[in-house]
Amino acid sequence: xAGVSQSPSNKVTEKGKDVELRCDPISGHTALYWxxxxxxxxxxxxxxxxxxxxxxxxxxxxxxxxxxxxxxSVSTLTIQRTQQEDSAVYLCASSLVGLQTNGYTFGSGTRxxxx
Amino acid sequence: xxQLNQSPQSMFIQEGEDVSMNCTxxxxxxxxxxxxxxxxxxxxxLIALYKAGELTSNGRLTAQFGxxxxxxxxxxxxxxxxxxxxxxxxxxxAGGTSYGKLTFGQGTILTVHP
Numbered sequence: 001x002a003g004v005s006q007s008p009s010n011k012v013t014e015k016g017k018d019v020e021l022r023c024d025p026i027s028g029h030t031a032l033y034w035x036x037x038x039x040x041x042x043x044x045x046x047x048x049x050x051x052x053x054x055x056x057x058x059x060x061x062x063x064x065x066x067x068x069x070x071x072x073s074v075s076t077l078t079i080q081r082t083q084q085e086d087s088a089v090y091l092c093a094s095s096l097v098g099l100q101t102n103g104y105t106f107g108s109g110t111r112x113x114x115x
Numbered sequence: 116x117x118q119l120n121q122s123p124q125s126m127f128i129q130e131g132e133d134v135s136m137n138c139t140x141x142x143x144x145x146x147x148x149x150x151x152x153x154x155x156x157x158x159x160x161l162i163a164l165y166k167a168g169e170l171t172s173n174g175r176l177t178a179q180f181g182x183x184x185x186x187x188x189x190x191x192x193x194x195x196x197x198x199x200x201x202x203x204x205x206x207x208x209a210g211g212t213s214y215g216k217l218t219f220g221q222g223t224i225l226t227v228h229p
Contacts (some may be wrong), residue, residue, distance in 0.1 A: 004157070033216065035219075042203065045218070048216050093157070101145075106158050106159070108155065108157050
């Protein structure tokens with residue numbers, strides 16, 4: 001696609017429920033990243049994919065968080081047993097080959113609210 | 116871990132004023148990136164800097180790569196209302212790899228009063 005697409009754009013869920021957030025990267029981009037942005041905070045790295053593999057998942061905050069990528073394209077971030085502190089904007093980004101010096105292209109994010 | 120410190124945290128200025136913000140790190144960076152995030156959107160890359168001492172412009176934006184390689188500055192001249200947003204500095208993770216995550220600063224929130 002023309003840009004990085006994320007869905008849903010907004011999600012309200014009850015505490016304890018599982019949620020899935022989806023990211024469609026730019027076509028042909030092999031690298032994909034998930035970041036989290038809490039209110040008034042900077043961007044917190046969660047996980048990095050190169051193709052379908054995740055060489056760096058050091059930012060996942062707990063074992064309730066997981067992510068996968070299939071076909072070198074779409075990625076899904078899953079949060080199990082959501083907690084109120086999971087409320088944040090979840091941003092996905094992609095880049096052509098993952099070279100840090102080129103920066104990334106971000107999607108508009110999914111705003112998750114846990115009530 | 117590696118951290119980037121941005122200042123100021125927020126700025127309230129009048130339309131037409133110039134703006135300056137900076138980003139510092141305790142470790143050396145080989146690349147500095149500046150992003151802008153409009154409300155409700157993801158960050159967008161504004162300027163990339165690749166060499167110590169480099170000064171790069173993009174319209175009314177000017178950014179500099181500090182000579183010590185531990186800081187960078189972003190200036191906006193003659194601000195307009197659409198400059199409102201959050202400005203982030205970012206750099207590659209230290210550790211010898213050229214691929215993977217970027218580290219982001221906490222952001223500078225800019226408000227422009229017409």
